[in-house]
Amino acid sequence: MIMSKQKPLLFFILFLLIAPLSMVYGQSTAGDTLRVLAIGNSFSEDALEQYLHELADAAGKKILIGNLYIGGAPLSLHWENIQGNKNAYSYRKIAVDGSKSTTANISILTALQNEPWDYISIQQASPLSGQYETYTEPLTGIKHFLDSVDAPGVKYIWHQTWAYAPNSTHPGFANYGKDQQQMYKNIMKASAQAKKRFHFDVLVPSGTAIQNARTTFLGDNLTRDGYHLNLQIGRFIAACTWFESLFREEAPTERYRPEKVSAEAAEIAKQAAHAAVRHPFKTTKIKVDKQEPVIEQ
Numbered sequence: 001m002i003m004s005k006q007k008p009l010l011f012f013i014l015f016l017l018i019a020p021l022s023m024v025y026g027q028s029t030a031g032d033t034l035r036v037l038a039i040g041n042s043f044s045e046d047a048l049e050q051y052l053h054e055l056a057d058a059a060g061k062k063i064l065i066g067n068l069y070i071g072g073a074p075l076s077l078h079w080e081n082i083q084g085n086k087n088a089y090s091y092r093k094i095a096v097d098g099s100k101s102t103t104a105n106i107s108i109l110t111a112l113q114n115e116p117w118d119y120i121s122i123q124q125a126s127p128l129s130g131q132y133e134t135y136t137e138p139l140t141g142i143k144h145f146l147d148s149v150d151a152p153g154v155k156y157i158w159h160q161t162w163a164y165a166p167n168s169t170h171p172g173f174a175n176y177g178k179d180q181q182q183m184y185k186n187i188m189k190a191s192a193q194a195k196k197r198f199h200f201d202v203l204v205p206s207g208t209a210i211q212n213a214r215t216t217f218l219g220d221n222l223t224r225d226g227y228h229l230n231l232q233i234g235r236f237i238a239a240c241t242w243f244e245s246l247f248r249e250e251a252p253t254e255r256y257r258p259e260k261v262s263a264e265a266a267e268i269a270k271q272a273a274h275a276a277v278r279h280p281f282k283t284t285k286i287k288v289d290k291q292e293p294v295i296e297q
Contacts, residue, residue, distance in 0.1 A: 033062040033096055034246060036157075037111060038121040039142075041073040043161045045092070046229040047206050048121075051239035051258060053094050058256035061247060065094040068111050074125035079138035082108055082145050112149060119202070119246070120146060123159035126227060127172020129207075130163075130186025132193050143198050155201035157245075160191040160280065162210040162238075168226030180220075184211055188281045202245055205280035209241040210234070212272035215285045218265065232260045233269065240273035250274050264288060 034056075038044040044067050056063040068089040070077065081088045091106040091114075112120075122142060128134040146156065163183035164173050176183035187207050195203045210222055210229075222234040229235045236258055240251035250270055257266035267288050275284035 033064055035064045035115050035117045036119045037066040037117045039068045039078055040123050042071050046235050047238035050235045052242050053098055054256050055243045055251050059252045062096050064096050067092040074128055075138035079141045119155050119157050121157035121159050126161055129161045130183055130190050132190040135194055157202045158195050158200040160205045160207045162207040165220045165223045165226045170227045192281050203280055204242055204245040205276040206238045206241050208280050209237050209272045209276035211283045212275050212286050213237050213268055216268050232258050233265050236261055237269040240269045244273050244277045
């Protein structure tokens with residue numbers, strides 16, 4: 001790394017060494033609320049910002065969700081922003097009571113200070129999600145930074161994202177020969193390597209859950225543009241996967257489902273998530289009794 005890139009990081013490390021722990025991490029609080037922060041992009045928006053809080057509430061569980069959002073952000077950009085302590089993120093927050101707020105121009109460090117987080121999630125940008133060689137350098141730096149500033153007991157999540165629809169026009173689909181199965185296989189291999197090498201505590205297999213649901217009558221109707229999730233059933237499947245990964249129990253879809261998601265589709269979401277948590281790196285064919293629902297975009 002050249003000196004011009006070293007200086008911001010050296011000053012930043014000096015700040016961390018002299019700052020009190022409460023300033024670096026945030027004040028600890030008592031209670032049974034689970035606090036989850038994603039360092040992500042639009043795929044963490046799809047998975048976390050809609051329905052996860054509602055599922056937790058239906059199960060009688062308290063959760064606070066944060067998402068550090070930059071559209072399309074890859075790991076390399078997150079690492080660059082950490083080194084410069086850049087105020088580059090839209091910080092979306094869902095409070096325990098379900099109220100939502102957005103704060104512009106926030107750094108990763110500032111968000112880490114904002115709450116005593118229990119989990120911090122990291123993910124790769126979708127076009128690179130099946131290219132492990134793009135993970136190693138930035139993820140090494142990101143994990144080292146997080147380990148140096150987070151309080152003991154914080155757990156790290158790798159968010160495994162999903163393959164594109166077969167008709168996706170996303171330019172990054174060319175990385176996989178515009179083949180959904182090839183993209184899925186590459187994501188599985190890369191996410192397994194990341195979990196093992198970087199010692200993630202939890203893997204949230206949204207990618208496999210979506211692939212599982214594609215084996216049902218829902219088919220490839222789970223995205224709204226070929227890569228971002230459908231605002232109803234697509235996002236609900238991801239939320240069910242997050243719920244079970246965090247709370248170690250199946251999502252309470254009999255107590256909560258989005259208005260435009262049928263009971264049959266909600267059952268698929270729960271089963272697809274459950275199978276993915278049990279077998280995160282391979283597709284499971286899901287079978288349910290059903291009447292085909294209308295797929296809402």
